[in-house]
Amino acid sequence: WLKKGVDAVTDNATVFSSEDAFVTLGVGKNMVSSIRHWCTVARLIKADPHQRRRLVPTEFGKSIFNDKNGFDPYLEDPATLWLIHWQITTNINQATTWYWAFNVLRKNQFVSTTFTEELYKWAQQQKESMKPVSDNTLQRDVNCFIRTYCQSRHTAAVVEESFDSPLVELNLIAELPEGNGYEFQRGEKETLPVEIFTATLVAFWDLCSFERDTLPFSDLMYAPLSPGRIFRLDEDTMTAYLENLAQLTNEALQYDETAGLKQVYRRKNLNLMKLLERHYE
Template sequence: MISRPHFSGHETFPLRYTWLKKGVDATTKDPGIFSAEDALVQLGVGKNMVRAIRHWGLATGVLEEEPGSRGRQIVPSAFGTAFLADDGWDPYLEDPASIWLIHWKLASTPGRATTWYWLFNQHPSPEFTVDSIVQALVRLARENGWPKVTPSSLRRDVDCCVRTYYSGRKTARAVLEDTLDCPLNELRLIRPGLAKGTYILSREARDTLPYQVFGYALHEYMQTRGAQTIPLDDLMFQPGSPGRVFGLDENALTRLVELLSANVRSVTHDETAGLKQVSLGSKFDATKLLGSMYGAFGANPKRSVA
């Protein structure tokens, strides 16, 4: 359920490669950087981009608001430090696994990127247009009594969401520059449809998605459900599940579950009375799993969010 929707903050800029690292570094030095008069100079970007860096850092969970500061003090989260500090797992987003991890953080919860969450988790069919998503969100806003939600603001949000994942919608040089520099384009989660102006949310094998990132996502999803065992059908189709967020087909989901259970002792999967399910034991450590993956890639495996 979406209780506190958020449809702005990015200033229509899709995420750029350098912004998350820039935000973590800047807030490590000065939690008040985004309110500082010289923020433009310190961050080396324009006024609207300063706001966009703040938004994307919060939306992906690498930054968080300091409790009691009413948003004036922004600091790196434990996850953001482990991920993007100079000695972190992958501060310059060199591995495809990191892009999948960012997508998971962005689209698995409705917090600061409601359109992203709704599109990947609650849209009823694989094909869509910008207009169809805007109309659906307008209806949802009216049904739930969400304040300050207008068709024009939703259109800007939906348009930014599409450009985050698909670079083909370029009508001007500025838009092209935005999309070429957006890491999530690499994932090919949104493809053009056959008809002009249509798009497809594809379900595919996702060969670049490591089982470690899948395992991390599985753990977070199961925590939200308060469960240690979950049916594979739920992992495939339920809102907020790895299957929905990553756009996995059935074979890909099964393959990732099997890889995870084969490599992590605290993970088991079985089939009882025709019901396929996966279980995480009490010793499963999602952060350690990520650290070991990045260690194998030559990053710092000792970084922890604990």
Template structure:
């Protein structure tokens, strides 16, 4: 149990490995769980933890692959297991197929509500909080699932804005612009992490633009949609503002 908590804490960015088997809470983890939302009652907290989880490939490879590298909206357990096994073999990783298969099963249970037992409260009935995000749905033919792409009504604007800023800082280099296409489809992008449609993404960016006084601006010149960072802005600032507004 302790090892499991340690692993998921690091995968979601609330814990960090200090070496020699020691673990410490991160500055963000201390603020999130120590002050802002200790019981994860705010939907924004769940979206942020999801964002961190899928962007930690070294700790959550299956999550990162499914959200950013899998190119189809639908999948089966077997298809994802095959794809990740092939990737591991190409990278000469030591991951066994049985381990990958368990990871895919865990991934699905992360985002889908479990089936409660009629005989009482079973362990499987305790759903992962991220199932509330509505990112995944089962299809009628059994072992097939689909990502739910479109508007995410429970995704707060400032939480999205913090994720957007992290992505822009990672990808823009010396440039002051990022193409909207990259924000929607790029590796590690908010569009893919949150499974947004283009319309949903544009609406959120415009809302962030308004909330930040134009620090982030979406411009459409000659049919090319670009995101401009007009002034430096810290993602942590937007996170703090979100929780201040909820207090």
């Protein structure tokens, strides 16, 4: 579905505004809106800055889904799912529930009702820094959020809103026995390559601490937008990734534990796309 959306705006920038978009895309009318929504939320397409009714692929969207030289046009590599997950969960305005769950919520286990209540309270406190969110939107988002990552035991199909969500494969959330809520799965992520981890580390560093040449282990583990939070890593897994940085980056990034001080040092800036190319080449 995501590729279908990127391909569609590549061919016709106004496709989602046309009355026959469902014919062009070969899906139902509701799915047209869903494809546009998720491609936008995952930062695969965006509004043309010069013409608001037109949509264009982002550099990220083109780099993944381009038929000629895209990294993974048909989503065959789990690494791409981690990238899409990262793009969604760092998008505070267009994926508020996803952002909050991975960057703000500190509980490892949750039930839908208290999850929604706590999310609503937080959203009310953020009125000045983000778009307002209605109660109905939040409840719908919470249900969709859960189905995005966790296929219910009670149904063989994932709801249409989450596109038969490929992100279920990441095993980030599991339903607890007897249907008593849900649990984030912290720890090792076998399908998360070090190149993808490092690219998100670089993006986090550039966004939050660009002027600094060192980054504490604790920030990488627990700060909002950090790889530790976005990928739900534990400290042992984080350490294992960090110990590979020097080799991967030709010592541009180095992890060091001296006198109990655990930090990553940056010797020179790195290009995020080059890191992605390293994985996909």
